[in-house]
Amino acid sequence: MKFLDPASMGAAILLLRLSTSLIIVTTMPRVPASSQRQSQKSQARKGRPRNVVDAAASSDSDDDYFQVNGTQAASQSQTQSMTQAEKAAAKLTPELIERKVGELVQYLLIMEQRKIPVRRGDITKNILKEYRTILPHVLERAKRKLKSAFGLELVEILHKTGKTTIKMYILLNKIDAEKQGVFLDSSRDDPKVGLLITVLSIIFMSGGAVNEPVLWHTLKKLGIKQDEKNHEVFGDVKKLLTSEFASKQMYLDYSRIPNTDPAAYQFKWGIRAQTECTKRKVLDFVCQMYGNDMDVKTWKEQYREVLQSESTGDNDEDNSESSEKDESSDESD
Amino acid sequence: MATTDAHRLALQSFLSRGVMSTSEVKELHKKACQTFNVNFENTMECLRNFLEKINENISSVGMEIRSKKDEETGKLMFALVMTNESQLGRLSSDYQKNDLELFKKILDLIVEAESGCVSSTDVLNLASHLKEKMSKQDAQNILSRLIKENWLTESQGEISLAPRAIMELEHYLTDVYEEDIRHCHLCKEIAIKGQWCPCGLKLHIFCAARLFRGKDDCRCPGCKDVWEFEIPSDDRATNSASNKDTANSATTGRKRKDRL
Numbered sequence: 276m277k278f279l280d281p282a283s284m285g286a287a288i289l290l291l292r293l294s295t296s297l298i299i300v301t302t303m304p305r306v307p308a309s310s311q312r313q314s315q316k317s318q319a320r321k322g323r324p325r326n327v328v329d330a331a332a333s334s335d336s337d338d339d340y341f342q343v344n345g346t347q348a349a350s351q352s353q354t355q356s357m358t359q360a361e362k363a364a365a366k367l368t369p370e371l372i373e374r375k376v377g378e379l380v381q382y383l384l385i386m387e388q389r390k391i392p393v394r395r396g397d398i399t400k401n402i403l404k405e406y407r408t409i410l411p412h413v414l415e416r417a418k419r420k421l422k423s424a425f426g427l428e429l430v431e432i433l434h435k436t437g438k439t440t441i442k443m444y445i446l447l448n449k450i451d452a453e454k455q456g457v458f459l460d461s462s463r464d465d466p467k468v469g470l471l472i473t474v475l476s477i478i479f480m481s482g483g484a485v486n487e488p489v490l491w492h493t494l495k496k497l498g499i500k501q502d503e504k505n506h507e508v509f510g511d512v513k514k515l516l517t518s519e520f521a522s523k524q525m526y527l528d529y530s531r532i533p534n535t536d537p538a539a540y541q542f543k544w545g546i547r548a549q550t551e552c553t554k555r556k557v558l559d560f561v562c563q564m565y566g567n568d569m570d571v572k573t574w575k576e577q578y579r580e581v582l583q584s585e586s587t588g589d590n591d592e593d594n595s596e597s598s599e600k601d602e603s604s605d606e607s608d
Numbered sequence: 609m610a611t612t613d614a615h616r617l618a619l620q621s622f623l624s625r626g627v628m629s630t631s632e633v634k635e636l637h638k639k640a641c642q643t644f645n646v647n648f649e650n651t652m653e654c655l656r657n658f659l660e661k662i663n664e665n666i667s668s669v670g671m672e673i674r675s676k677k678d679e680e681t682g683k684l685m686f687a688l689v690m691t692n693e694s695q696l697g698r699l700s701s702d703y704q705k706n707d708l709e710l711f712k713k714i715l716d717l718i719v720e721a722e723s724g725c726v727s728s729t730d731v732l733n734l735a736s737h738l739k740e741k742m743s744k745q746d747a748q749n750i751l752s753r754l755i756k757e758n759w760l761t762e763s764q765g766e767i768s769l770a771p772r773a774i775m776e777l778e779h780y781l782t783d784v785y786e787e788d789i790r791h792c793h794l795c796k797e798i799a800i801k802g803q804w805c806p807c808g809l810k811l812h813i814f815c816a817a818r819l820f821r822g823k824d825d826c827r828c829p830g831c832k833d834v835w836e837f838e839i840p841s842d843d844r845a846t847n848s849a850s851n852k853d854t855a856n857s858a859t860t861g862r863k864r865k866d867r868l
Contacts, residue, residue, distance in 0.1 A: 374692075377669035381690060384623065385701045424665035425623075426616030448620070450613050 372409065372416075378402050379417040383429065383446060390524040392432065392443040392547070426450045432546045434525075445547055466508045467515070471526055472552075472560060473497070474516065478527075478542055479557050480577060486532070487540045521545060554581045614640035615662050622673060622688040626698075627758045627772035630684045633659075659686075667691075674775045679724065679801040680763070682814035685771040697776040699759065706740050707750045713737065714751075714760070715777075718769055719785050724801035725766040769800050793829060794819055807831035817842040 379402050386393045398414070399407045418429040427446040434443050477493055478485050491501040494512075504511045521529040525545040532539045544552075558577055562569040572578050618640045622628070628636065637655050641648035648654065659673050666672065670692040677684050690697045696708060703711065713734045717726045728751065735747035751767070754760045758772045774781075778798055781789050790808075792799040794815040804810040805828040811819065816835075820826045821842040826835040 373668055374670075377671075377692065380669040381671070388623075420665075420669060423611060424616065424662075424669075425619055426613060427620075450617055450620070 367406065367409065371406075372413065375403060375406065375409070375413050376416045376420065379413055380420055383417065383421065383444065384425075384427075387427075387446040390526075390547075392434075392445050392525055395442040395444070398444075421446065422449065430550055432525075432550065434546060443546075445550065447551060470499070470509060470515075471520055472557070474520075474527065474542065475544060475548055475552060476557050476561050476564075478544055479554060479580075480561060480574070482576075484541050484543045487542065490542055516542075554584050609657060609661055611661060611665060612644055612646050614644040614646040615658065615665070617643070618658070619662050619666070619688075622686075627685055627687040627770075627775075630686070633686045676771050676775050676797070677812070677814065678771045679768070679774075679799070679812060680761070682812075685775075687772045687775045689776040696780060699776070702757070703750075706738065706742060709738050709740070710734060710742070710747060710750055711754065711759075714754075714767070715769075715781070718767070718800065719781070719788050722804060724799075725768045728762065728765050728767050731767055774798060774800065803835075803837040805831060805833060805835065807833065813840055814842075816840070 379398060382398070382402055383393055395410075399410060403410055403413065414429075421427045421429055426449050428449045430445055430447055432443045432445060434441050474490065474494075477490060481489070495501070499506065499509070499512055501513055503509075503513075506512050509515050516527060517529045521527040521542075525547040527548065528543040528545045529540060530543070532541050554577070555571075558571045558574065558581055562571055562573070571581070618636055621636055621640075634650075634655060637658055638648060638650070640646070641658075663672055670690055671688060672691050673686055673688050675684055675686045696711070699708065699711065714726070714731055717730060717734070718724055731751055732744050732747050735742045735744050751760070755762050755767075755770075758770050759776075760767055760773065761770045781798065790799050790802075790804075790810040791797060792802065792812045792815050793809050794811055797812075799810050799812050802810050802812045803816045807828060807830050809828055809830040816837065817840045819829070820835065820839045826839055827833065828835050
């Protein structure tokens, strides 16, 4: 790939903090194991497995409900004739719903710190459990709260694996990227982000997909080798790209090229990159690397793609203004 | 005061940093307000209103920005904590199960120790007492991480609970350890580290300084026995209630010699 000047790209990886939009709220080192949140009140557990956030405290609200509605006996016979869903809905008090919203917000924030997208199924399994009927409601409230209090936008992503499509959620920072500056402690992740943006650039400049050997060949010029397992900054580089950036965090899409034997793979932009990173930012980055105040329009094909993506509203930039108007009226949640 | 991007960004900063000192929080407040053109005054009251607004927004989701004095330095620290009393709060989601087992055992040691400090050697020796044994090296790594992430502090080989942990785990500690958790006789707040009398009364170092300020004959407020600990000088700037501080009062450090 001739468009990249190795020397300046090398400097970029080490120094450049361009991708503020990619660093939302990241500090904690990424723990590979799944999150194991302990249940709320150890006393009220009643033999449920101690797994993630438990609705253990719901037992309190059950009692409240029954007391409000007459004798225990009468309520019991009533519930016996209701369906499961009705029973679940009947136990819902505003307090319980509010608590679930809180748990969901916390869960989303924590997963976002590790850049792991949250599956809709995980929300049901870990947070809502038997209250899954209220998922849309809880999700909507969580979304509003995240925006009004945190300035984070909950984005739904459709992830296609083979024949199935699953819904996943990530959080985007809606606060002006330039203004984030020094507030967020992302020093720990800078080099990785630099590498990521480099790879995204290579993919973009190659027309949206790059074959694996070509990518490695380019990276090699920047001093990064495919079989490097102990790079002082990146560790196992191949694993970083194919496993962490690709499968886990979904910044990259590492997939097999169909009908190739032996199997050949290619890299494309992953869902998260498509949602978080704009093509314009990447093209700006590339031009900065070339230096000499290179203009983005030099790259005709790529620039055309940038304009196209902006006009069709691929990015959230167009939506941000209208959504800001909602925030001021939405204080109570 | 309506919620602005300044509040939101400050909150994000708390999310990513976990805990901050008073001066860091003041700096954050100033920068956030100036960046987003929010009305700003360099006073504790303005800061307090700012933080209260954030707390108002997040209380319904079980989070809160709390403050507590560092038990060693007396400096006021601010942390974003989870209020819903889930076992170990934030730690539960950031650490693996076995790491948490180690941490719980460290807590056992710290609470048991009257001084609230344990030696790092004792901590590392815990590695072999876990249900799933871990190597000393692993224990060392976890310990380093706990210190780096501000859950524990280390000073000259002595490990103790950092302000962030005390703020996050206050409920857990009182739940699990009950009467073994002492509270300071003067300020009534939880006191892990501090000075104590054989009769059981405990005081924070800075509370002791305040209580015994200017006294030649220092006696335990409970049993009237002579107070055995050395009384540190009462550093006004760190001891006064946080709200009365103005932005410009610097902590002057302990220039005066100890009185006793």
